[in-house]
Amino acid sequence: MLSVAGASARLGGREVLHGVDLDVGRGEWVTIIGPNGAGKSTLLRVITGLVRHGGEALIDGHRAAGLSARQRARLVATVAQSPIIPPGMLVRDYVLLGRTPHVPLLRAETALDHAATDDALAMLDLGTFARRRLDQLSGGERQRAFLARALAQDAPLLLLDEPTTALDISHKQDVLELVDELRRQRGLTVVSTMHDLSIAAQYADRMVLLARGTVVATGRPSEILTAPIIEQHYGASVQILPGPSGPVVAPIRPTSASRTTGE
Numbered sequence: 001m002l003s004v005a006g007a008s009a010r011l012g013g014r015e016v017l018h019g020v021d022l023d024v025g026r027g028e029w030v031t032i033i034g035p036n037g038a039g040k041s042t043l044l045r046v047i048t049g050l051v052r053h054g055g056e057a058l059i060d061g062h063r064a065a066g067l068s069a070r071q072r073a074r075l076v077a078t079v080a081q082s083p084i085i086p087p088g089m090l091v092r093d094y095v096l097l098g099r100t101p102h103v104p105l106l107r108a109e110t111a112l113d114h115a116a117t118d119d120a121l122a123m124l125d126l127g128t129f130a131r132r133r134l135d136q137l138s139g140g141e142r143q144r145a146f147l148a149r150a151l152a153q154d155a156p157l158l159l160l161d162e163p164t165t166a167l168d169i170s171h172k173q174d175v176l177e178l179v180d181e182l183r184r185q186r187g188l189t190v191v192s193t194m195h196d197l198s199i200a201a202q203y204a205d206r207m208v209l210l211a212r213g214t215v216v217a218t219g220r221p222s223e224i225l226t227a228p229i230i231e232q233h234y235g236a237s238v239q240i241l242p243g244p245s246g247p248v249v250a251p252i253r254p255t256s257a258s259r260t261t262g263e
């Protein structure tokens with residue numbers, strides 16, 4: 001479904017991605033992890049053609065860079081880390097915007113577009129927010145609206161950049177379960193970035209660890225989430241515990257002796 005080969009990108013005169021390869025099969029969920037500034041968001045932006053890049057990204061066999069915005073939006077729906085919030089826009093109108101790539105030019109949305117919008121609002125538990133202004137919602141309610149818009153878009157590839165950071169634990173589970181269910185029902189392909197490694201491990205078929213703009217490890221969560229790998233690339237002390245649905249990454253405080261001596 002997605003194939004990225006030798007992707008590189010320069011931002012602000014610095015190479016922030018280099019030689020990145022990524023292959024994601026249809027219906028697969030791949031989570032990109034890595035420390036702050038590793039290049040995770042940039043990689044998602046390369047896939048959506050939002051940054052100039054070297055190498056090639058193929059989406060469903062089409063060169064991403066050669067697609068029009070409309071063609072791309074029919075193939076890829078994205079939830080960015082900080083989407084633009086149109087001032088004063090109502091939640092339902094915002095979610096309806098997800099249907100834009102399906103609405104012929106100079107035509108109005110059809111009953112199908114409105115039904116897809118209402119479905120997406122219901123799936124994200126936003127029915128009662130439909131007539132509220134998006135810019136007046138809480139951070140978590142807003143994040144659910146961003147997801148609703150992406151789901152209304154009904155594209156086969158879903159890119160999620162830290163989609164649950166603002167959500168409480170219950171909504172976090174609901175949203176990720178929903179994405180997983182859609183993946184199984186509709187064969188949706190999911191590429192996400194996530195900092196919460198324990199949650200990420202519960203959903204990802206595969207993890208790709210980026211560090212300093214390059215892929216340093218790829219494999220099943222149990223292969224990537226090991227104390228030595230996390231120590232090496234995040235510089236963090238952790239203990240990996242066996243959880244009921246995947247490895248749990250527990251941070252360990254440095255001992256008081258090493259805090260005082262700096263060891």
Ligand SMILES: Nc1ncnc2c1ncn2[C@@H]1O[C@H](COP(=O)(O)OP(=O)(O)OP(=O)(O)O)[C@@H](O)[C@H]1O
Binds near residue numbers: 013016039
């Ligand atoms: N517009 C820009 N101009 C210059 N440098 C940029 C720009 N956008 C991102 N960068 C730099 O590129 C690098 C990769 O950024 P990116 O946002 O992809 O990292 P990330 O892995 O998603 O980080 P985080 O986990 O903090 O969200 C960072 O060092 C960042 O400072």
